[in-house]
Amino acid sequence: MIANAVITQAVALAEKRAQKRGSGVYAGRATVLIERGLYAAKSSNWLVILSGFVEPVLYLMAFGFGIGQLIGDMQDGNGNPVSYAAYIAPALLATSAMNGAIYDATWNVFFKMHFGKIYQVMLSSSLGPLDVALGEIAWALLRGLTYSLGFMAIVVPLGLVTNWWGILAIPAATLIAFAFASLGMAVTSYMKNFQQMNWINFFLLPMFLFSGTFFPVSVYPEWIQMIVKALPLWQGVDLVRSLMLGVLDIGVLWHVLYFVVLIVGGLWFTTTRLRALFMR
Amino acid sequence: MDNREVVIRARGLKKTYKDFAAVDGVDFDVYRGEAFGLLGPNGAGKSTTMKMISSVSQRTDGELTILGKEPNTQGPEIRAHLGVVPQKDLLDRELKVWENLFTYGRYFGLSRKWLKTKVDELLEFAQLTEKRNSKADDLSGGMQRRLAIARGLVNEPEILLLDEPTTGLDPQARHILWDRLFRLKEQGVTLVITTHYMDEAEQLCDRLIVMDKGKIMAEGSPASLIKEYSSKEVVEVRFGTDKNESAAKQLEGLGDRIEVLPDRILLYTEKGEELLAKIVDSGLNPITSLVRRSSLEDVFLRLTGRTLVD
């Protein structure tokens, strides 16, 4: 079957690519990792995947409707009253996008890197490190996007999205998930053991609680506000909230730029790191 | 024999991690269609050499060409020609058996349609057809290794790299594996194998190099190495742990070479039975005695020493 060293498909593909720039790091096949993800997901525990979607819904019910009764109405950016549930729903949507993306991009990546060593195997094929980085990040992003779509399907019928700009919350969630996946995988690639991994969770919780999710950041002193506003979740919460409440100005573009920078930076770090780890 | 095509060529090949030279200037050629062995104790530099050949690790110095290509710049093209079977299999535990082969083929960009038939063919070859829908994790050690080999073949490589292919397998599984590797060789695949099992090297390899501390100690076919570094036969005698030393003094001059180990004495000779008769005639009564053919293990231990390497 192999005897005469025929030029196989794999070789032909690799050689066609060889002339192009960056062929050493990118083979143009990041999508095969998504394919792998689908096969793996097919036989994994669906309840686990579903559980990530349920969490923000629980928070919406408990905080939005439970605590909402104690709080009464909030104000949107223009000073109009909105219900507390409508105030936190965008924040929870951004959080959904973050959680879904982060889960795959951190713990799952960590396991694949250190226990399954599947990146090592991938890189022994003609894939390059950028294929692996981009593919894994895209896979994580898909999960984040799925969760946010699921969350949208709940909040829209509840009347928590009041205007048509709200549709843009979906691409916004994609952007947020992409950035968190990219950042998460970059950070994970530097982690050596479980203890270090736990610190990721340790930082996620305060970010979730203090990024203007449940109450406006204006309650903080100026310098704390600066720190919070530098965090990616606040950027996401503010972006989605502007869209879902229809309070828009040119400032939202800064959020978009912020996420683009995160995405590119994360990809770059991850690719470099994969090379350093598996192609020394 | 040298008019055969060279598929891997290394000259002065070097790999240094910080100030430790894992591979310290080695020269060798691998010819198309042969089975080439890298032997050596742990830490000899075999795996590092393999990583450089598989074009995932950049060399520090020296020359290395694989199929006439330069691994530092043409990594993906070279890897498209290679099959890699890593030491610990590294199967994708989240996937089923057939999915492991299929997705790995997809990493090379092979079409789904082509892979469908290829996967069936490889499952047949690896005797895993019945296990196609099992999870990779649920296979026995021998099956996992065969799956790893099948995976390495999915892109129809010209060169298959096997790192310790039978470590940890039981005898039955080893023999099945050897048989499969022979078939590949018959089909013209070049095999590069690292091992520290001497019987495996004798069974499989046409030619091999013995490495130690990053350098090549010897090179040749198993038979020629035995001829050069050992004798035809070996006589092993035991006199008891505390008596070996004194007995060895009386055996001085018998055989081509004598080696005293804590538990036994080895005498290298062309004619073992004759030598053993001489020992008994001289009035020495060994507790046990054994005459055997010299093996690659004798060569290996002579070249790399008997000290334990961790």
Next chain:
Amino acid sequence: MDTQKAIRFGALRVAEYRFYSMSKWMTAVIAFGLGNPILYLVSVGLGIGALVDANTGGGGVLGVPYLQFVAPALLATAAIQGVMDEVTFPTMDGFVWDKLFFAINATSVSSRQIADGVMITALGRGLFTTLMYLGVLLGFGAIPLSSALPLLFSSMLAAWGWSAVMLAVTARLENDEGYFAIIGRFVVAPMFLFSGTFYPLEQMPIFLQPLGWISPLWHATQLGRFLAYGMPIETWLVVVHFAYLALMGVIGMRFVYPKFAERLSR
């Protein structure tokens, strides 16, 4: 060494070993055991509290400021979470991951002593973080000093009761596939959110209220509010709350022992 004595106090040997392996994680134990509840205290107690108190015009919830309203619930949560973590993860480790319980059982330590040892360690850790958290709550003026001891007791009782049940559940598992994610998100998170923790249980629609009634956290929280600032509860209900938590513990452990014995004798 006195063999008889060693055999009799096997549970303490197990606990000693567990404490030792935990000591290597001390920073993480404190950070998570204390960090998370403090974060909730600041964000919910103070942040959301400001919104609530502004809205209720200083009337607070059930007659007290919001911070004081949530404090007993947060304390019970911290205790429950701390103890539960220390029974579930080591038990999974002992039976499934490293199978360490089998090695311990190969010595003179019995299965029952292993279970007890795990529980003792967990309660020890829980007590440690709960005490520290109690200090934090006192510092914030969220609870009166006189209520500290009774609150500690009610919280630890709830932690023990719930952890006994979780220990029984974990001991039955043959593999860890998604277990922690599922328990965390389908059991612990709803318990945390729907036990009258952040708002009175009566505010929930009546069909959701049974969620609170079966939740140990609700019972602990109600007891805590009664003990901390004398929230009016009928005496028989106080007895019910205590009894419910104690019963959870007793029944949980009754399932734990035979399961440990069965698994270790396989």
